[in-house]
Amino acid sequence: MKVKEVADLVGISVRTLHHYDEIGLLTPEEITESGYRLYSEANLEMLQQILFFRELGFPLKKIKEIISSPAFNRQEALELHRQMLLEKRTRLDKMLSTIDKTILHSKGEINMTNQEKFEGFDFSHNPYEQEARERWGDEAVDRSNTKIGQMSKAEQEAMSQEMNEIYRKLAALRNDAPDSKESQAAIKEWYDLLNRMGNYSLDAFKGLGQMYVDDERFTKNIDKFGEGLAKFMRDAMAIYADNHKK
Structure with a gap:
């Protein structure tokens, strides 16, 4: 099948298929002398696999790593x-x-x-892992994933419930000043919880707060607990980080 035929069959763009080829994720079975990409049945099976991973939120780099492994x-x-x-x-x-x-x-x-x-609502599944890796490196994220992975399912559920409780507590304070005693006490609980899951420096904590506003996916999820919560958390996290670096 030609690239346009595959794109129409699957419902993705030709540009996406070209990109998959360019990064070595899905290489066509054959490229004709005139430059046409031709996809085999095996290519289609691999494309299906890739799209399953994409549906589950895996970044392309991770998908390539997985499907290229001899153990796959x-x-x-x-x-x-x-x-x-x-x-x-x-x-x-x-x-x-x-x-x-x-x-x-x-x-x-x-x-x-x-x-x-x-x-x-379940915030134990992190759809933003790739951004975290790019900003703070694989080691910090891997440490966090290792800690969570060592927890039992019951412990992970308890952690998720604790996260939601802190979100609700902060949502109730979001109309207060972010530097108030109550706001800073609540944001400390958030900082402490994150550091039980991983290892966040004060700068990383402040940067994460900024991402809550810069990335609309974060904003949308956080603001489900109360409109304006993401901005409030950003401001409170920045104040907490700045105050504790002194």
Whole structure:
């Protein structure tokens, strides 16, 4: 199949396929003398694998590393994709249920507890790992992942609940001054929690706060706890970092 035919079949752009070729992620089976890229059945199977990884949030660099490994097993990868997608579907089902309940709550038809308002949110899965690696290096992120990976599932769930509790606490303070005693005490809890998961310097902590505002994906997720929370956290984190570097 020619590149345009593959792009139309899959629903991605020709430019994306060209990029995959340029970075060595998906090399066409053949390139004709006139320069046409021709994709084989094996290429299509590999492309499917790549897109499964993309759907699950893996960066291209990591996908290339995985599929280029001599230990890579396509069947095992498919089983892993299935498991991870089932987990993702479960989280989405919970969030859809939360949305439905919130609609009824806003109409006054039911009452929701504060805990019910946040069912389905899960910040233990980090979709921004690549950005973190680029900003603070692989070692810091790997240390964090190692710590989390050594926790039991129950410990990871408890950590996720603790993160959400701090988010809620900060959301309740977001209209206060970020340098107030209460705000700084709450942001210290956030700093301490992050350092139980990894190893964040004060500069990294401040930089992370700035990313909460610069990256709209962070802003969107954090502001689910209260509009303006991401900006409040950025300011509080910067003040905390500056004050403790003195």
